[in-house]
Amino acid sequence: MKIAILVSGRGSNMQAILDACADPSFPAEVAVVISNIAGAPALDRAVEAGVAAVTIAHKDFSDRVSFDQRVTEEIKAAGCELVVLAGFMRLLSEEFCETWRDRLINIHPSLLPSFKGLDVHARMIAAGVRFGGCTVHYVRHEMDTGPIIVQAAVPVHPGDDADALAQRILEQEHVIYPLAVKWIAEGRVRISGETVKVSGAHAPENALINFQD
DSSP states (O other): OEEEEEESSOOHHHHHHHHHHTSTTSSOEEEEEEESSTTOHHHHHHHHTTOEEEEOOGGGSSSHHHHHHHHHHHHHHTTOSEEEESSOOSOOOHHHHHHTTTSEEEEESSSTTSSOSSOHHHHHHHHTOSEEEEEEEEOOSSTTOSOEEEEEEEEOOTTOOHHHHHHHHHHHHHHHHHHHHHHHHTTOEEEETTEEEETTOOOOSSOOOOOOO
16 A cells, blocks of 8 residues: 655654565555655655655645645655655645545544643643553544544653653554554554444453552
8 A cells, every 4th residue: 555644844653654664564655755844854764765755835835725735636646545644733624634534644642532732741741641642543624533543552650741751652653653554554444433443453451550659
């Protein structure tokens, strides 16, 4: 399965997917990386991996819809079947979300539907939650919504600040994002209503308990 990755920054989640795709047995390949920011470090990572890297600067477009249409043209030209958002810091138009409905995925650094939006890690600590985590989900037009594919729960440790918690969660992002792409490329993922079913997936048996002194 050919995939397109949309990025705005350094692209660590993109790199995790590129690394997974380097395995000949992995059922997907990155056909194009698109950034809305010229000079984004992720573009250099893509070039190093031998992947086409394209800049489509959003500032060059008069509105969100025309920018999204240009991005769609590039994705289709590369023959991609799945669009992966990896730190793409642009809200997408409803038209784009519908064009790629059920073929557009995102990763968010919380256990959705909790802690949507920005400053997630600091907000978790301020709220006193005992678990954070990350979520891979299909994208809908409303921010940080859509059918959930896979989540990883990450404990909050005593003394954590936002950066420490973010790093611990990021490590799990690098695990579950390639996993979600793999499942989709293998045809194991289907959407029933707004719920994802993964063929052959099994939930853990044991509960996790975290408390702090």
